[in-house]
Amino acid sequence: MKIGFTTSFPIEVVFAAGHTPIDMNNIFVTGNAAGFVEQAEFDGYPRNICSWIKGMYSVALSSEMDAVIGVVEGDCSNTHSLMSTLVDQNIEVISFSFPYNKDRNKLAAEIEKLEQYFNVKHSDVLEIKAQLDKIRKKLIYLDELTFKENKVTGLENHLWLVNSSDFNGDPEDFEKRLDKFILEAKCRKPMKTNYRFGFLGVPPIITDLYDFFLENNVNIVFNEIQRQFSMPYLENDIIDQYLRYTYPYSIFDRLKDIQEEIKRRKLDAVISYSQSFCHRQIDNILIKKYVDIPVLTIEGDQPGLLDARTKLRIESFLDMLKY
Numbered sequence: 001m002k003i004g005f006t007t008s009f010p011i012e013v014v015f016a017a018g019h020t021p022i023d024m025n026n027i028f029v030t031g032n033a034a035g036f037v038e039q040a041e042f043d044g045y046p047r048n049i050c051s052w053i054k055g056m057y058s059v060a061l062s063s064e065m066d067a068v069i070g071v072v073e074g075d076c077s078n079t080h081s082l083m084s085t086l087v088d089q090n091i092e093v094i095s096f097s098f099p100y101n102k103d104r105n106k107l108a109a110e111i112e113k114l115e116q117y118f119n120v121k122h123s124d125v126l127e128i129k130a131q132l133d134k135i136r137k138k139l140i141y142l143d144e145l146t147f148k149e150n151k152v153t154g155l156e157n158h159l160w161l162v163n164s165s166d167f168n169g170d171p172e173d174f175e176k177r178l179d180k181f182i183l184e185a186k187c188r189k190p191m192k193t194n195y196r197f198g199f200l201g202v203p204p205i206i207t208d209l210y211d212f213f214l215e216n217n218v219n220i221v222f223n224e225i226q227r228q229f230s231m232p233y234l235e236n237d238i239i240d241q242y243l244r245y246t247y248p249y250s251i252f253d254r255l256k257d258i259q260e261e262i263k264r265r266k267l268d269a270v271i272s273y274s275q276s277f278c279h280r281q282i283d284n285i286l287i288k289k290y291v292d293i294p295v296l297t298i299e300g301d302q303p304g305l306l307d308a309r310t311k312l313r314i315e316s317f318l319d320m321l322k323y
């Protein structure tokens with residue numbers, strides 16, 4: 001069965017049940033994204049709702065998902081209404097919640113509920129976790145090739161990490177391609193760029209953002225949320241793994257990780273990316289308050305290329321860094 005989902009959750013359970021988890025965000029952004037948004041608006045989704053929600057709605061309808069797992073706590077309040085419109089279209093929906101206060105027992109109960117739904121044993125889930133952790137370990141190495149050795153571009157880093165949310169539905173194939181990529185990247189000469197940036201926030205809907213930075217001699221050596229999707233802490237216990245995952249919890253959990261990585265990766269500045277009409281724009285207040293290196297805020301709305309205004313703002317920011 002094809003099981004779509006709205007944001008990272010314990011995919012180990014779905015794999016253990018022999019089904020294919022599919023991150024609908026990845027299908028949206030790598031497919032006909034503008035068309036998906038248009039389709040949702042045609043069905044009545046308002047103009048001033050985030051494009052990702054509209055994209056996921058259209059993806060769920062057009063990709064013949066057998067069911068959709070909606071993360072209804074710890075991600076996006078729009079997901080509640082998205083789920084209702086999917087139910088109305090006869091799509092089976094399953095909810096998953098990350099408890100706001102990081103309550104261990106509540107998270108354990110959520111995972112257990114998912115295991116019961118898919119009728120899988122916890123021991124099978126842990127076996128899958130061990131297999132996925134083997135791949136996650138290689139992604140940590142890929143990340144090190146990015147920030148320690150300057151051999152991987154920000155875009156490549158972004159793509160590998162963001163796709164680890166579902167391993168493209170086929171972990172074995174993902175691992176084979178990853179091995180090949182690492183082998184090739186290891187032999188590259190280190191890149192020389194003027195600046196090392198971090199990218200904070202949800203993955204961008206803008207398609208040429210990384211290329212534009214690289215053209216301007218900036219490599220992005222930290223993709224904050226994409227790295228979180230890759231579950232980089234390799235905790236033994238699956239509950240600990242999803243408790244350390246910062247994205248669903250408070251901005252203060254994210255800030256702790258961001259501050260550590262700014263130091264570890266010796267970043268010159270960070271981009272704080274947010275999506276139009278997203279509640280996470282409010283978090284930007286605290287990011288600007290507590291991040292003590294220069295912060296450039298970029299907002300994305302519709303899928304597509306960087307607009308001229310944002311390019312100018314990036315260039316002005318880079319000029320400012322020179323002085």
Ligand code: SF4
Nearest residue numbers: 050052053076275278
């Ligand atoms: S970008 Fe923000 S509003 Fe859009 S789906 Fe993600 S959390 Fe929700």
